[in-house]
Amino acid sequence: MSQHSADPAESTAVATVAQSSDWWRDAVIYQVYPRSFADSNGDGMGDLEGVRARLPYLRDLGVDAVWLSPFYASPQADAGYDVADYRAVDPMFGNLLDADALIRDARALGLRIIVDLVPNHSSDQHEWFKRALEEGPGSPLRERYHFRAGKGENGELPPNDWESIFGGPAWTRVADGEWYLHLFAPEQPDFNWDHPAVGDEFRSILRFWLDMGVDGFRIDVAHGLVKAPGLPDLGSHDQLKLLGNDVMPFFDQDGVHAIYRQWRTVVDEYAGERILVAEAWTPTVERTANYVRPDELHQAFNFQYLGTEWDAAELRKVVDRTLEAMRPVGAPATWVLSNHDVTRHATRFANPPGLGTQIRTAGDRELGLRRARAATMLMLALPGSAYVYQGEELGLPDVVDLPDEVRQDPAFFRGAGQDGFRDGCRVPIPWTREGSSYGFGSGGSWLPQPDSWGELSVEAQQGVPGSTLELYRSALAVRRGRADLGEGDTVEWLRAPEGVLAFRRGKFVCVTNTTGESVNVPAYGRVLLASGEVTDAGAEAKVPSDTTVWFATA
Missing domain, CATH: 3.20.20.80 (Glycosidases)
Incomplete structure (x- = not known):
C-alpha cells in the first residue's frame, strides 16, 4: 500500500509560539x-x-x-x-x-x-575600518582590526602564511604599507576581539x-x-x-x-x-x-x-x-x-x-x-x-x-x-x-x-x-503531534539488515533503508508515514531502496 501521507489525526498542527522555556x-x-x-x-x-x-x-x-x-x-x-x-x-x-x-x-x-x-569580520566599508585606513599606522581604530607590518626587507611580504578561505593570501596591503587580515574576501577585514x-x-x-x-x-x-x-x-x-x-x-x-x-x-x-x-x-x-x-x-x-x-x-x-x-x-x-x-x-x-x-x-x-x-x-x-x-x-x-x-x-x-x-x-x-x-x-x-x-x-x-x-x-x-519525537538525547537501536537503520523512540520506530535493494523488516506497528511505497505483508513490511518509514507501535 502507498504510505505517502500522514494519518489525518496526526496532521493537525496549530501554529502558536511555544510558551515552553526550552522551545x-x-x-x-x-x-x-x-x-x-x-x-x-x-x-x-x-x-x-x-x-x-x-x-x-x-x-x-x-x-x-x-x-x-x-x-x-x-x-x-x-x-x-x-x-x-x-x-x-x-x-x-x-x-x-x-x-x-x-x-x-x-x-x-x-x-x-x-x-x-x-x-x-566587517565590511571594508564599515565606518571603523574606513576611519582606520584614513588615520594611518598607530591609529587606535586600527587596533580594532588586525593590522601588521609586513615581512621582508621593505615589508613587502604578508605578516604570516595564512591563506584566505576564498583563496589567496589572508592579508591585503594598504597604501601606507601595513597589511590587514581577512580570513575571507579582502572586503571582509577580521575584527580583533582582543580589543x-x-x-x-x-x-x-x-x-x-x-x-x-x-x-x-x-x-x-x-x-x-x-x-x-x-x-x-x-x-x-x-x-x-x-x-x-x-x-x-x-x-x-x-x-x-x-x-x-x-x-x-x-x-x-x-x-x-x-x-x-x-x-x-x-x-x-x-x-x-x-x-x-x-x-x-x-x-x-x-x-x-x-x-x-x-x-x-x-x-x-x-x-x-x-x-x-x-x-x-x-x-x-x-x-x-x-x-x-x-x-x-x-x-x-x-x-x-x-x-x-x-x-x-x-x-x-x-x-x-x-x-x-x-x-x-x-x-x-x-x-x-x-x-x-x-x-x-x-x-x-x-x-x-x-x-x-x-x-x-x-x-x-x-x-x-x-x-x-x-x-x-x-x-x-x-x-x-x-x-x-x-x-x-x-x-x-x-x-x-x-x-x-x-x-x-x-x-x-x-x-x-x-x-x-x-x-x-x-x-x-x-513530529509536532508526537511526544516521543523532538526533544531527547537517546535512541534505542534495533536489529536490522545490513545497510538499514532502525531505532525506537518511545512508541515510535524509524526504519531507513540506505541500500539499493528492497528489504523486509518487522511491521513494528501502524505506518505513520513513508518517503516511498511501503508494502504491508502481515508480520513484515517491505521497504524499498533509499526509503524511510515511520511506525507507531501503539
Whole structure:
C-alpha cells in the first residue's frame, strides 16, 4: 500500500509560539536566504517584504522558527556577509520598518525569528575600518582590526602564511604599507576581539535586535573570532577549506568561549527564551560541544552530520557520537542536511560518495530525490532540533550548470580556496508553474532559474499526494503531534539488515533503508508515514531502496 501521507489525526498542527522555556530543544528552524526567497517589488532580488508575505506558507509548512541570512547594510561583496552597518537594513531588502513588521507578523503567526550575526569580520566599508585606513599606522581604530607590518626587507611580504578561505593570501596591503587580515574576501577585514571596544559594540548590537523582538541569533564563523597569540605561521599545509577539520591557529581557539559566556548573559536578560546558535566548524563533534555548555550558546550546527555519506553504518556512527557529545553538556543535538554554503542534498546524494559537500555534477536526479526524502525523514526522527534550508521541501536540486558570467560567489573569482560554486544552491525558489521567475517576483531573478523549476514549484506540489512538499508537511505535523519525537538525547537501536537503520523512540520506530535493494523488516506497528511505497505483508513490511518509514507501535 502507498504510505505517502500522514494519518489525518496526526496532521493537525496549530501554529502558536511555544510558551515552553526550552522551545529550541526540539525546534524545526527554516533558513530563509532573503535574496532568493521572494521579491515584493519586481527588481529581481528577494526582500524582507517578500519574506513577510510568505510567512503563512512557512506556518502551514509546520516549522517553529525562521532564520534569516544577513539583510544588513552591505556592499554585497559576499552576499551580505560583509556588513557595513549592523543596525541598518540594506535598501535592496527594505528598511528597519520592514524588519519590524516582519518580526511582528511572524510572532502573530506563531513563528519565531532568528537573525544572522557576523562578528568575525566587517565590511571594508564599515565606518571603523574606513576611519582606520584614513588615520594611518598607530591609529587606535586600527587596533580594532588586525593590522601588521609586513615581512621582508621593505615589508613587502604578508605578516604570516595564512591563506584566505576564498583563496589567496589572508592579508591585503594598504597604501601606507601595513597589511590587514581577512580570513575571507579582502572586503571582509577580521575584527580583533582582543580589543574591548569590539566586544562592547557587539553586546550593543545584540541588544538592538533583541529590543526589536528577534528570538535569537545564528552566529556566523562562531569559531573564528579569536586568533592564536602572535598569529603564528601555519607552516606546510594544503589549501584551507571551509569544511576542513584540521586544527588551525585562527579557528576554534579556547578564547571564544569567554565571549559567548558574556553574550549568554545578555540574551538571558530578555524574556521569551532567546537563543544563540553557533556556526562552528570544529575538528570533532566533541569540540563543537564546548560551544553549547550550559552558560554559553544554546545550539551549534552539526556539520559532521551534514557531511556524512548516504551509508547506514556511517550515519549511525555520527548519530551516536553526536548524542554522546551533547549529553554531558545538556545541549540538544542539531541535524542539518543543506544550507546556503553547500550543494543541496538532493544533488549530493545523486552523486557517488566521496565527492564532499561541493559537487559540480547533477548526478542521478531520481536517485538523489529519493535519498533526499528518506534522509529528511531520518533527520526529523532524531532527537533534538532540525534545520531546513529553503527549497529543500520542494526537492530542489543544485543548479550545477549556471553560466560563469552570472556567478556571484566571491570564491569563484579567486581560483583556489573554497570551491566557488555556492550560487547553485542560492538560485531563487519557484512558487508558481508559470511567470518570468516562477512566482519569485515580477521582474525576473538575480540568478537564472532552470526550465524545470515550474514543475517543482509550490503551486505544482501543493495538495498533491506524494509530492515532496506534502511529505515535509506531513512529517512536520507528525513530529509536532508526537511526544516521543523532538526533544531527547537517546535512541534505542534495533536489529536490522545490513545497510538499514532502525531505532525506537518511545512508541515510535524509524526504519531507513540506505541500500539499493528492497528489504523486509518487522511491521513494528501502524505506518505513520513513508518517503516511498511501503508494502504491508502481515508480520513484515517491505521497504524499498533509499526509503524511510515511520511506525507507531501503539
